[in-house]
Amino acid sequence: MNPRTGGNADPTDPGTWGTFEQAVTRATTDRLDGAGFVFTEDDPYGGADLDDCRDPETGEIHPEALTEVAQLGSYTEVSPSKTGLKVFLKGKKPAARCKNKDAPWGGAIELYDKDKFFTVTGEHLAGTPLDVRDRQEAYERVYERFFGPGGEDTGGGYEVWNTGLTDDQVVGKAILAENGPKFRRLYFEGDTSGHQGDDSAADMDLVGMVAFWTGPDPEQIERIVRRSALARAKWDEARGYPYLRRTIDKALRGRTDYYSGADSIRSNIVSPPEKKELRFRTVSEVLEKAGEKTEWIVPGIAPRGGINDFVGRAKVAGKTTFITRMAASVLGGRPFLGQPTERVPVLFLTEQGSNIRKPLKDAGLDRGTQDLHILSWKDTMGYSFAEILGAVREKVEETGAGLVIVDTLNRFAGLPGEDENSAGHVSAALRPLLALAQDMNVAVVAIRHANKEGQGRGSTAFDHEVDILMTLKRPLGGHDSNVRELDGVGRYDGIPEKLLIELTDEGYRALGTGGDVVFRDAMDHVLELVPTEEAKALTRDALIDALNEEFGVSRSTAGRAIKALKERGDLACVGAGKKGDPYRFYSPFTPEEREKMREEVRAMNPFRSKGGGSMDRTEKRKTSEGENRVDKAKFSPTPSFPADSVRGPIESNSTPDEFEVPPDNPVPASAYEMRPAMERLGRPATLDEITKEGGFDVAAVKDLLAKGVRGGIFHVHPGGRWSLEPPDDLKFGSED
Structure with a gap:
């Protein structure tokens, strides 16, 4: 409609057009669907009209149509019929053809840059740009996808070559590939259920799998897929150029991943790009480029x-x-x-x-x-x-x-x-x-x-x-x-x-690691329990028993925690370490100092090199009782990621034998880590129940349960069950 006169308008006759304000006024007064924008040869604008791609009731849009909208990447809105989309952009078509009635969503696509108008509804499609963008290259790519290179009725526009495999070799390799089961369903059974019955998507998937093995050779690909159970009459429909060839061309454009295990026989239709000379480097050149570390x-x-x-x-x-x-x-x-x-x-x-x-x-x-x-x-x-x-x-x-x-x-x-x-x-x-x-x-x-x-x-x-x-x-x-x-x-x-x-x-x-956390917690618990007065100092066994009873710390972990704190200078030791005068431990520090020690332990950096970190506690002074005591100093780990646990760097030959973990009681920290799973079960449980609850490896659980029994962490019950508490009528020692 001519916005000035109300008569008929012609997109090729500027005399029947009006200004934007006139068009909006006419559309509002006459209650029209919108104002029409005319594409002309003199302006930079073009557009794409995607018909029958949208459900007017639900607003659902066909995925293939959304793909084209995303490719075009410019302002898009819903058409007046609510069944289509219109994209407005800056760009010109590379050739004259305008309409393809065989779009993959079942409708049509029309591309125009002159002698055509689009009705503007203002119903913007969410997720697309709010402005009209310069999308010349994208416009040309979409044009080629639906009308062929240059608007001709043939495909192409890519380098054609093949891998040298015969048709039968291609099928054989595809059958044995990682995606072989999907290939077999499509090729031999024509089963499109994996594509929700979308035949076009199934065609594209099969072509893509075959193309990997053949290389970009459209004739060989077509020959092979025509032998498949997906073949149907639609493949020969020639709207523009045959459907199957369009599908093959679409699959090959821009693709670079092809089978390289066979010698390639290249029959170039388009000359390959000039390649730079391959350069071999010496070891010294490679090392210099890679750097020292x-x-x-x-x-x-x-x-x-x-x-x-x-x-x-x-x-x-x-x-x-x-x-x-x-x-x-x-x-x-x-x-x-x-x-x-x-x-x-x-x-x-x-x-x-x-x-x-x-x-x-x-x-x-x-x-x-x-x-x-x-x-x-x-x-x-x-x-x-x-x-x-x-x-x-x-x-x-x-x-x-x-x-x-x-x-x-x-x-x-x-x-x-x-x-x-x-x-x-x-x-x-x-x-x-x-x-x-x-x-x-x-x-x-x-x-x-x-x-x-x-x-x-x-x-x-x-x-x-x-x-x-x-x-x-x-x-x-x-x-x-x-x-x-x-x-x-x-x-x-x-x-x-x-x-x-x-x-x-x-x-x-x-x-x-899990073991690091357990070990660090054990050190913290030692500092919490150890007496502050020498007269009340505890023997190693008494301190280990208290840790086990109060916090459930295993004996081996408790022993290692005491040893570490002794070497750090956080514990004082008295006694001769012999019968009648065993080593005894206490912490002669103020409450503020002890709390600072505990904060240090909780914050210990677990990352260490294989050589371990350094625990610098070398400056000593005399206690009031005359015993040597190590002053507090900062923990300074070596800053690197490693696999070693916190206990790695604290091993020392200077510790009395009494501090060593008894070889007949080797309960690792990981056995202690099984406690939460057993606590959640809350009852004597079978091997399978413990494994399932904790998500553990069965073989590891068997080994750790055995060690846990020897260490007093776990107890055996009749019927092949384990728990954290012993049976009422049985008490098991380490020999049991």
Whole structure:
């Protein structure tokens, strides 16, 4: 309608158009669906009209249509019919064709840049940009996807070659591959149930699996898939160009992951890009490039030039809390988990929206830092992962960032659903990320969600491609809700293994392994129980008995705790250590001094090198009774991540024999760790019940129960059951 006259309008006749204000006035007065915007040759604008992709009742949009909207990445709104979408952008079509009636969502797609008008409803599609953006390259990619390169009726636009495998070899290898069961269901049975009956999605999946083995050879791919049980008449429908060839072309464009185990026979239709000369380096050159030692942004967690695959269960593990606290430490150059960090700018790619506000504020990142640069996933709609990483590279160069966090990798790399189980898709996503880490010498922490068992979901390719595999989870046993277990393995020394960490008001604190925690608690309990007067000093056995009765500390752990405190100078010792005059222990310190000792013990840093840390208590002075006593000094552990427990560095030959753990009573700290599970059972329990309650290994439980009985921790009951209390009519000693 002509907004000025109310008569008919023609999108090719400017004389029938009006201004924006005139169009809005006419639409309001005549109660029309909206105002029409005309695309002309003289303006920079273009548009995409996606028909029949939206349920007008529920508002649900077909995933394939959403994919195209995301690719276009510009202002999008719901059409007047409520059944379609319209995208407005800056861009021009590469050729003349406009309409494809065979869009994968069952409707049509129309692309226009002149001689056409779109009705503007103002009903913005949430999640898309609020402005009209310059999307020329994306517009051309979408055009090629639906109309072929240059608008012709044939596919192509990629380098064509093959791996040299015959058709039968391709099928044979696909059958035996990791995703072989899915291939067999599609290829031999035509079973699309794994795709919710979506035949088009099943076609694309089968083509993709075949393409991996053949290479980008559309003729061989078509020959093989036509032998499958999925073949149907639709494949030969020629709307634009044949459906099957369009599917193959769509699967091949931009793909880089192909089978490389066979010699490739390349029949180039498009000349391959010029490649740089391969360079071999000497050992000295490699070592010089690698440096003398690993450069850590965060020791044990974030190495320069490497990727940490950081995994935890969604909304349970606390990944975002951990990562933002770590970022805050790096930005401030403060220690994290007791380890020094390198102060560098940080890039944070996050899938979260406004809910990221709380973890950022809790980590203190709302206090004006200018070195944290955040990229939200919603702002990357329409960009490929390669384009996103290109922007990351530019930002690293601009800011000097040393740490890049990707939360989550699946979201940004486009690994939804089945794709995370595909080794090819996973490798294709991780390799450019690894290239970024190595080329720019930055540390990359790529976050993923875990399965119910706490392990990373998806293909084992994640394990092969990254440098560190790390999980964050709630530990077994009776720990506080703010305690987590950090467990890693990788290509570097010093990665924390089964490390318990605690979130406090000051940040995360490393508690050590489960055995470290038990041992440290035992030391604290010794300082709580030991007498303060020499006249009341306790023998080692009496002190061990008191610890066992009061706190349930095993005899061996109690003995080691007494020994450690003696060597630290926290306990005074009197007696000759012989019959009639045994060693006796007390703590001749003020209440304030004792409390400070206990605080030191609780805060002991569990990270040590294999050589152990140093406990500097060398300055001595005489007590009022004439006995030597060690002055208080600070505990100064060697700052590195290691596997040794806290008790490692306290071994000494200077301790009297009485302090050694009796060889016939070897109850390890891990036996003590079984106590919480048995306490929860609250009754004599079988081996299976104890194993299930604590999540323990069966063989380990058998061994520890036997040792626990000898040490007086556990007691045997009739019927092959164990508990923490002895039967009413039996008392077992160590010989029992």
